[in-house]
Each structure stands twice: as C-alpha cells, then as structure tokens.
Amino acid sequence: MSAQNLAEVVAKAAKAAFEASQLIPSSERVKALCSMRAELEAAKDEILAANRKDLEAARAEVDSGRMSSALLKRLDLDKGDKWESMLQGITDVAELPDPTGKVTYASELDDGLELYRVSCPIGVLLVIFEARPEVVVNIAALAIKSGNAAILKGGKESNETTQLLSKAIQAALSKTSIPSTYIQAIQTRTEVSALLELDRYIDLVIPRGSNSLVRNIQNSTRIPVMGHADGLCSVYLDETADLGKALRIVVDSKTDYPAACNAAETLIVHESLLSTVWPAVAKALLAADVELLCDPPTLFALSSLSPPPANLSSHVYPSSPESYSTEHLSLTLSVTAAPSLAAAVQFINAHSSHHTDSIVTEDEEAAATFCRGVDSAGTFVNASTRFADGFRYGFGTEVGISTGRIHARGPVGLEGLVTYKYMLRSKGEKGHVVGEFGSGEGKKQYKHRQIVADSVPF
Amino acid sequence: MSAQNLAEVVAKAAKAAFEASQLIPSSERVKALCSMRAELEAAKDEILAANRKDLEAARAEVDSGRMSSALLKRLDLDKGDKWESMLQGITDVAELPDPTGKVTYASELDDGLELYRVSCPIGVLLVIFEARPEVVVNIAALAIKSGNAAILKGGKESNETTQLLSKAIQAALSKTSIPSTYIQAIQTRTEVSALLELDRYIDLVIPRGSNSLVRNIQNSTRIPVMGHADGLCSVYLDETADLGKALRIVVDSKTDYPAACNAAETLIVHESLLSTVWPAVAKALLAADVELLCDPPTLFALSSLSPPPANLSSHVYPSSPESYSTEHLSLTLSVTAAPSLAAAVQFINAHSSHHTDSIVTEDEEAAATFCRGVDSAGTFVNASTRFADGFRYGFGTEVGISTGRIHARGPVGLEGLVTYKYMLRSKGEKGHVVGEFGSGEGKKQYKHRQIVADSVPF
Numbered sequence: 066m067s068a069q070n071l072a073e074v075v076a077k078a079a080k081a082a083f084e085a086s087q088l089i090p091s092s093e094r095v096k097a098l099c100s101m102r103a104e105l106e107a108a109k110d111e112i113l114a115a116n117r118k119d120l121e122a123a124r125a126e127v128d129s130g131r132m133s134s135a136l137l138k139r140l141d142l143d144k145g146d147k148w149e150s151m152l153q154g155i156t157d158v159a160e161l162p163d164p165t166g167k168v169t170y171a172s173e174l175d176d177g178l179e180l181y182r183v184s185c186p187i188g189v190l191l192v193i194f195e196a197r198p199e200v201v202v203n204i205a206a207l208a209i210k211s212g213n214a215a216i217l218k219g220g221k222e223s224n225e226t227t228q229l230l231s232k233a234i235q236a237a238l239s240k241t242s243i244p245s246t247y248i249q250a251i252q253t254r255t256e257v258s259a260l261l262e263l264d265r266y267i268d269l270v271i272p273r274g275s276n277s278l279v280r281n282i283q284n285s286t287r288i289p290v291m292g293h294a295d296g297l298c299s300v301y302l303d304e305t306a307d308l309g310k311a312l313r314i315v316v317d318s319k320t321d322y323p324a325a326c327n328a329a330e331t332l333i334v335h336e337s338l339l340s341t342v343w344p345a346v347a348k349a350l351l352a353a354d355v356e357l358l359c360d361p362p363t364l365f366a367l368s369s370l371s372p373p374p375a376n377l378s379s380h381v382y383p384s385s386p387e388s389y390s391t392e393h394l395s396l397t398l399s400v401t402a403a404p405s406l407a408a409a410v411q412f413i414n415a416h417s418s419h420h421t422d423s424i425v426t427e428d429e430e431a432a433a434t435f436c437r438g439v440d441s442a443g444t445f446v447n448a449s450t451r452f453a454d455g456f457r458y459g460f461g462t463e464v465g466i467s468t469g470r471i472h473a474r475g476p477v478g479l480e481g482l483v484t485y486k487y488m489l490r491s492k493g494e495k496g497h498v499v500g501e502f503g504s505g506e507g508k509k510q511y512k513h514r515q516i517v518a519d520s521v522p523f
Numbered sequence: 524m525s526a527q528n529l530a531e532v533v534a535k536a537a538k539a540a541f542e543a544s545q546l547i548p549s550s551e552r553v554k555a556l557c558s559m560r561a562e563l564e565a566a567k568d569e570i571l572a573a574n575r576k577d578l579e580a581a582r583a584e585v586d587s588g589r590m591s592s593a594l595l596k597r598l599d600l601d602k603g604d605k606w607e608s609m610l611q612g613i614t615d616v617a618e619l620p621d622p623t624g625k626v627t628y629a630s631e632l633d634d635g636l637e638l639y640r641v642s643c644p645i646g647v648l649l650v651i652f653e654a655r656p657e658v659v660v661n662i663a664a665l666a667i668k669s670g671n672a673a674i675l676k677g678g679k680e681s682n683e684t685t686q687l688l689s690k691a692i693q694a695a696l697s698k699t700s701i702p703s704t705y706i707q708a709i710q711t712r713t714e715v716s717a718l719l720e721l722d723r724y725i726d727l728v729i730p731r732g733s734n735s736l737v738r739n740i741q742n743s744t745r746i747p748v749m750g751h752a753d754g755l756c757s758v759y760l761d762e763t764a765d766l767g768k769a770l771r772i773v774v775d776s777k778t779d780y781p782a783a784c785n786a787a788e789t790l791i792v793h794e795s796l797l798s799t800v801w802p803a804v805a806k807a808l809l810a811a812d813v814e815l816l817c818d819p820p821t822l823f824a825l826s827s828l829s830p831p832p833a834n835l836s837s838h839v840y841p842s843s844p845e846s847y848s849t850e851h852l853s854l855t856l857s858v859t860a861a862p863s864l865a866a867a868v869q870f871i872n873a874h875s876s877h878h879t880d881s882i883v884t885e886d887e888e889a890a891a892t893f894c895r896g897v898d899s900a901g902t903f904v905n906a907s908t909r910f911a912d913g914f915r916y917g918f919g920t921e922v923g924i925s926t927g928r929i930h931a932r933g934p935v936g937l938e939g940l941v942t943y944k945y946m947l948r949s950k951g952e953k954g955h956v957v958g959e960f961g962s963g964e965g966k967k968q969y970k971h972r973q974i975v976a977d978s979v980p981f
Contacts, residue, residue, distance in 0.1 A: 083898075084869075084872050084896070084898060087895050087896050087898065088892060088895055088896050172916070172917045174910070174915060174916070174917065178906060178910075180916060180917075182933075187928045187929070188898070188928060268928050268929075269928075269929060283745060284745065287741060287742065289747065289927070289929040291929075307954070309953055309954075310953060310954035313953060313954055313956050314954050314955075314956060316956075317956030317957060317958050318956075321956070321957050321958050411542075414542050425954065429981060432948070432981060433981055434546060436946045436948075436979075436981075437545050437546055438542070438545050438546050440541075440542060440545065440646070441944065442944055442945060443944065443945045443946075443947065444944060444945075444946050444947075445946070445947040445948075445949075446946075446947070446948045446949060446981075447948070447949040447950075447951070447954035447955065448636060448947050448948070448949040448954060448955040448956075449954075449955065449956045449957050449958075451956075451957040452632070452636075452947055452955070452957055453945070456969075457632060457957070457960075457969060458630070458632070458638060458945070459630045459632065459638075459969065459971035469747070470645045470646060470726050470727075470942040471645070471726075471727060471747040471749075471929060471930040471942065472929040472930040474942050474943060474944065475640075475943075475944070475945045476945075484928040484929065484932050485932060485933075486899065486900055486901065486902060486932065486933070487900060487901045487902075487911070487916070487933045487934075488894045488901075488902050488903070488904075489901065489902075489903040489904070489906050489910055490890070490894075490903075490904045490905070490906070491903075491904060491905040491906040492905075493905070495767055495768060495771060496765070496767075496768035496771055496772050496883065496905035496906060496907075497772075497905065497906040497907065497910070498771050498772060498774075498775030498776075498779070498906075498907045498909070499775060499779055499907050499909040499910055499915070500775050500779050500907075502915075511914075511915060511917065513917035521894075523887065523890060523891055523894075523904075
C-alpha cells in the first residue's frame with residue numbers, strides 16, 4: 066500500500082473509532098487505562114528486549130558520530146525509574162477528573178427550552194514526537210482519558226520499542242468496548258506528510274520536539290497545530306529589584322535546566338543597576354559557568370570592575386543583534402540594558418517568543434504594568450521562569466506548552482484536549498421553532514434564565 | 524507604496540496599537556464606543572451621501588446584470604431601521620460585561636506564590652467581509668469591547684461608505700487614549716493577500732461571507748481562521764417522532780430563513796415513518812413551496828400516495844449523491860430514509876458540516892444518543908436548527924458561527940475574541956525559584972491550594 070493510501074486508511078479508521086466512542090461511557094476509558102498498565106507490565110520483558118535492539122542500533126550511530134549521546138540516553142526505557150514512572154503516569158492520568166461532560170454554560174431560552182454547553186473531546190489527534198519512547202504511552206493515556214482518538218508517530222530511532230508499546234496499548238483497548246483503532250502508531254515520515262493533508266479526518270496536530278520539527282509541521286498543514294516552536298524567555302531586573310531575589314531568580318531561571326523551553330535566554334537590566342545589582346548577578350552566573358553575551362553598557366559595567374570578575378575573558382563576550390532572538394538551550398545568556406520599564410516591556414514584546422517572562426521588582430505598580438504589558442503566555446513577578454509547567458501549575462499532567470493564542474495558551478493540561486458542543490432540548494408540548502419569537506404581536510421573547518448544572522440532565 | 528509594503532505598515536501599526544492598549548483600563552474602551560456612536564451620528568448625512576454613491580454604482584452593475592439585486596439591498600445603509608439599529612448595536616456591545624480581566628483559574632502553588640489565569644484579548648484581528656457596510660461598525664465595536672486591534676476589509680461595492688465609517692471610528696478613537704491605528708480599514712484584495720502572510724503581526728482571521736470566501740482564506744494562510752465555510756444542517760425524524768412537532772420543526776428549520784447557515788438542508792426520515800409522518804411533513808413543505816430532492820424510498824412513499832400531493836410533479840425530484848453535500852440556501856431540501864437511529868447518526872457525521880443537527884423524538888434514550896453521537900457544534904432535540912445563533916443563545920452579540928473545534932465552536936460571542944495568560948506572583952521574602960522544590964531532602968512540595976478570585980488582586 067502506498068503511504069498515501071495507508072495514511073487514508075489509518076485516518077479514516079481513527080475518525081470512525083472516535084465517532085463510535087462517543088456513545089461509550091467515560092468509565093470505559095478509565096478501564097482502558099488500567100488495562101493498558103496491566104498489558105505493559107505483562108509485556109515488560111519483551112518491550113525492554115525490543116528497546117535494547119533500538120539502543121544497540123543507536124549506539125552504532127553514536128560511535129560513528131551520526132547521533133548524539135544525549136539522544137541515546139533519551140531512548141533507554143530501562144534507565145533509572147523510567148519504566149516505573151511511565152506506568153505510574155498512566156495511573157495518575159486515570160485518576161484525574163474527567164475533562165468531558167462538564168457544563169460550562171446553561172440557559173433556559175424559553176419555558177421548556179434548555180441550552181447546555183458541554184465539554185467534549187476534539188476528535189482525532191495526530192501526535193508527532195522524537196526519540197523518547199515513553200511518550201507513546203504518555204500521549205496514549207492523555208488521549209484515552211480525554212476521549213480523543215490518536216495517531217502517534219515516534220522517532221525512527223525508537224521504532225522497535227514503539228511498535229511493542231502500541232501493540233500492548235491496542236491489546237488493552239481490545240479488552241474494552243473502545244475500538245482498537247482508537248490509538249494507532251505509524252512509522253514513516255512519508256505517512257506523516259500524507260496525514261497532514263487529511264484535514265477532513267484529523268482535527269489537531271500536536272508536535273513535541275525540536276524547533277525545526279514544529280516549524281516544518283506548521284508550514285505544511287491546514288490542520289490546527291498546538292505547541293510551541295521557540296521558548297525564548299527573559300528575566301527583567303527592574304529599578305527597584307531586590308539583590309537577593311535577583312540573584313536567586315536569574316540563576317534558577319538560567320541554570321536549573323538550561324535545555325528546557327522555560328529556561329531564561331535573555332536578561333534585561335535596568336540602567337540604574339549597572340554598577341550595583343548587575344555585577345553581583347553576573348558574578349553569580351559566571352560562578353555557575355554561564356557564558357554571557359552582553360550589549361555595550363552591560364559589557365562595560367563588567368570590564369570596568371576592579372578587580373575584574375574571574376572568567377571575564379573566557380565567559381563574557383559582546384552580543385550581536387541575533388543573540389536576542391536565539392534560544393541557547395545551554396549555559397549561555399544574552400544580556401542587555403534598558404532605560405526604563407516601558408523600554409523593557411517593548412524589548413520583550415519584540416524579541417521574546419511570548420512564552421514566559423519574569424520581572425524582579427519591589428514596586429507594585431511596575432509589577433502590574435509588566436504583567437499586563439508583556440504579551441506572553443506567562444508573566445511572572447519575583448519568580449523563576451522555570452515555574453511555567455503543567456505539573457507546577459497544578460494540572461496533574463501536561464500535554465505541552467502552547468505559545469499560540471488560540472484554544473490553549475501556556476502549559477496545557479487535559480483541558481487543552483477538549484472542546485465543547487451545544488445541546489438544546491425542548492420539553493415543550495409542541496417542540497420549539499424560532500418563527501414564534503420576534504418583535505411583532507403575539508410573538509414570544511427569549512428568556513435567557515441561567516440554569517445551574519454541572520452535567521447535562523439527559 | 525506596494526500592497527506588500529502597505530500591508531506591513533498597517534499590520535505593524537495594528538500590533539503596536541494592540542500592545543500599547545494593554546496598559547489602558549477597559550473603561551477607556553467603553554468610552555471609545557460611546558464616542559464612536561456620537562461621531563457616526565454627527566457624520567450621518569455625509570455617510571449616507573457616500574452610501575448613495577455606492578448604491579448608484581451598484582445599481583448600474585445590477586442593470587447590466589453583473590450584480591444581484593440581493594447584494595444591492597444589503598448595501599443600502601438607509602433602508603428601514605438599519606442605521607438606527609447599527610448605532611443601537613454599539614450601545615448594546617458597550618453595555619455587555621467586559622470579557623477581559625476575568626480569573627478562570629487561581630491556585631497558590633506555595634506559601635506566597637500565587638498563580639492566576641486571566642482572560643485577555645487575542646491581539647490583532649483581520650476581519651474580511653462582503654457588501655454589508657454596517658458590519659464595519661459592528662466588528663469595530665466587538666474588537667474595541669474585547670480589547671483587540673482590528674484590520675477590516677469590506678466588499679469593494681461598499682468602499683465609499685466603508686471609508687467614511689472608518690474615518691468616524693478613527694475620529695472617535697482619537698478622543699481617547701487608545702491609538703487611532705487600533706481600527707484600520709483596507710481597500711484591496713491584494714492587501715488582504717499580503718496581510719494573510721503576516722502571521723507575526725496578525726493573530727486571528729475572521730472571514731464573514733460566502734463559502735468560497737472562507738475556503739479561499741483557509742487555504743492561503745497559516746494564521747488561525749475562525750468561521751464556517753458550510754452550514755449543512757439536518758433534521759432527523761426518529762421512529763417515535765410526534766407528528767405535530769415534526770411538522771413545525773421541519774418547516775421552521777427549512778423555511779424561516781432559507782439563506783441562513785442554520786437553515787436545514789437535509790431531512791432524514793426513519794423508515795417506519797415513510798407512510799405516516801413523512802407524507803404529512805412532505806405536504807406541509809410542498810405547501811410552503813419547498814422543492815424536495817428525495818432518495819428512492821422517500822420518493823416512492825410520495826408517488827404512491829392516492830391522491831398524489833399537489834405540486835408532486837413540479838416540486839419533487841429524485842436526489843443524487845451530491846444532494847446530501849449541497850448547501851441549498853434556498854427553498855430546496857434533500858430527503859433520505861434511514862433504517863435506524865444509528866444509521867441516521869452515521870449519515871449526519873459523514874455528510875453534515877458539523878454545524879447544527881436536530882432530532883425529533885419522544886424517546887429519552889434516542890435523544891441522549893443523538894446529542895452525544897452526532898459530532899456537531901449543536902445537537903438539538905425537538906427544536907428548530909434555526910436556534911443556533913448567538914443572540915438566541917443569550918450571548919448578547921455574535922462574532923460568527925464556528926464549525927471548527929479549536930478555540931470556539933458554534934455561535935461565538937465576545938468570549939471567542941479573548942484568550943488568557945498566566946500571571947504568577949511571588950510575595951515570598953526571597954522570591955521563588957524551582958530549585959527549592961523536588962523529592963530530595965529539604966525540598967519543598969507544591970501546595971496547589973485553590974484561590975477564590977474574580978479578578979487579579981494586583
């Protein structure tokens with residue numbers, strides 16, 4: 066079968082499975098998750114053996130310099146508590162509140178005519194991710210919990226592992242009334258390209274991986290894409306910044322996990338701090354092995370110190386304009402001075418990726434101005450940018466972080482995998498028609514009386 | 524200036540206006556709306572004179588057969604109470620609750636570390652619509668109320684009118700602290716094409732008009748598009764349908780306003796009703812001058828009646844497969860028989876545009892199955908599809924109706940023009956960093972205590 070034909074078969078089956086699943090009670094989805102954990106436990110030896118095959122092949126690639134050892138590490142499903150925490154993740158998701166079937170608006174339009182807005186699954190998700198094989202299980206759990214069908218494509222390096230994981234997931238589904246084509250895995254990029262054309266079957270694409278993966282997908286589909294390409298976060302030290310807070314927040318934002326999308330890439334320093342707070346912060350960063358790319362004022366402030374900070378010559382460099390639009394993802398930080406809060410806000414809006422930005426300040430008004438003026442998914446006061454995360458926000462799990470403004474923004478929990486529909490129910494003796502309403506004589510008026518309801522009563 | 528350059532200037536100015544407006548209190552937006560009404564009232568004569576120029580030009584087009592007289596009617600701003608209701612619309616929107624600044628999730632992550640999810644405007648809207656000039660005012664009011672900047676493109680037939688309306692809107696803005704480039708109008712399709720490329724400045728495209736307009740836009744931009752291409756709604760007469768309800772609901776759904784997107788285009792009849800309810804419904808439709816495109820069972824049921832219904836030969840025709848994917852927008856209805864509720868649900872999911880579908884039934888379980896099984900923005904029981912409308916739903920106003928599943932679905936009120944951002948505030952003595960949290964010794968745990976708050980307390 067050609068990749069096009071295969072994609073069509075897979076997508077059609079996913080849509081049919083989604084539609085069939087709409088009449089199955091959500092308790093069956095929880096049952097599927099329990100069954101999934103059991104199937105994975107039963108197949109553990111087999112799966113880890115397949116994982117070792119992937120690892121061997123990858124090791125050969127690393128040895129010949131065609132793959133990074135970081136990628137190799139991510140591939141290993143038997144490392145530390147990865148296997149156990151993958152299984153625990155299924156149970157955690159199963160125990161989260163059902164995101165579907167919740168009434169978010171209800172109104173009696175007329176006597177006996179009741180309108181309910183009810184949360185419901187989106188439909189068919191296409192999830193594309195890179196090496197980590199446990200993501201298959203993670204995403205399958207989220208999709209099942211939220212009532213969406215899903216098509217999953219992992220990195221080719223983990224193909225052997227992914228195939229057995231999906232087999233276990235399908236075995237689990239076959240023990241429930243949910244169709245087993247509810248979760249399907251595909252193997253090749255050609256299939257992905259073909260699927261990205263099928264907007265009549267696929268409702269949302271979720272890419273999880275590198276910038277270039279996300280950008281390529283955004284550029285090649287009409288299907289809505291949820292995710293973020295860049296994580297270009299910044300910290301701004303305001304005129305009234307407290308030195309202790311500045312030190313802790315800048316160092317944590319940069320060094321806690323530099324490869325994360327919520328790590329800071331840019332530091333903006335109010336001009337009045339150039340000879341006070343800035344040198345102390347710079348020394349702390351240099352002590353943590355951070356390389357600084359500085360604009361002329363912040364660079365001059367450091368080079369004119371006496372004695373100059375240790376590491377100055379090895380770790381401090383002049384910045385270029387590109388420094389401020391680069392996601393370093395490493396122990397490198399771009400630094401610039403700003404003459405005012407307003408200038409800092411403007412700088413952030415022009416350069417950041419609208420992910421998360423933080424101000425360090427003791428001034429209430431500056432905090433409020435920053436939080437409203439910075440046009441990002443997260444605007445923080447005296448807190449590390451690293452807090453931008455679904456678990457830390459209290460969502461129990463995270464589908465990803467979105468820098469888009471449509472549908473879901475910032476860390477996305479299960480809520481991001483649902484939409485809503487309107488159910489309208491007439492209990493009137495003759496049913497309800499709009500011709501009876503209007504401004505003429507004998508016409509009815511809409512009543513719009515609020516109904517208090519958590520779920521649809523029929 | 525080239526269209527590309529002009530589009531860039533317009534889009535950049537809109538984004539700058541949006542960013543500047545984030546620090547302006549929402550009361551100023553209400554002031555702008557009042558001022559807008561006053562400016563329009565003051566310029567009434569001038570605007571209606573420009574409208575007459577558009578009308579004269581259009582009349583010449585109609586006379587030469589290049590324009591429909593329906594389009595001509597929509598152009599006339601002085602017809603009936605159109606002018607007055609356009610002005611009243613501004614006041615109505617001004618009086619709606621502010622959709623921004625509402626807290627929808629709040630949690631204390633740790634002592635003194637508070638997270639707020641707050642509704643806020645999306646950014647810059649590009650709204651593209653056809654002839655009706657009053658839409659300029661309508662959309663400008665919605666954008667201003669919700670805090671979004673907007674770029675508006677009307678039909679070329681209403682250019683003279685649109686220019687003066689935008690002039691009055693900009694005059695109103697100039698009397699407030701909101702930048703006057705907050706609402707801008709453009710004139711040519713080339714500018715629209717150039718704007719559709721500018722996803723770094725424009726956040727959402729809202730097309731209001733014909734299928735082909737919407738489809739063309741969806742196919743030519745990476746910017747999210749909110750709207751609907753088709754309104755292919757259906758009514759299903761279930762086995763237990765009450766005759767009186769069936770008659771009223773089918774006739775109202777089809778004939779109340781056949782050109783609307785929420786009018787029914789397809790009727791599905793349970794096989795058991797072919798010789799009972801169906802002939803009566805068909806006669807009522809024929810009496811209302813509706814043309815019926817029938818599949819063999821529904822056609823045979825009518826032709827075998829004795830005496831045959833009046834209009835049979837002039838108004839009843841065999842359907843073709845295309846009939847069931849055609850949005851007639853006129854007094855034509857496609858009809859098909861279904862052997863079961865499940866078959867009807869499947870037929871609707873395969874053929875409808877996921878807009879609004881209605882079941883006529885006396886069976887509680889069938890109602891519940893239909894509402895859950897039909898994958899449309901609106902699933903109705905014993906009610907006309909024509910109820911699918913923002914005003915009727917009680918939203919006060921309507922931005923449009925969305926058949927997408929992402930962000931907003933069904934009739935979209937002001938809520939569809941907002942997104943949210945997360946504000947995180949540390950009141951801790953040393954600020955908050957994530958390095959302090961974790962599972963090791965001496966590490967803190969997240970508390971996730973719910974905060975009850977309607978608005979952000981800072």
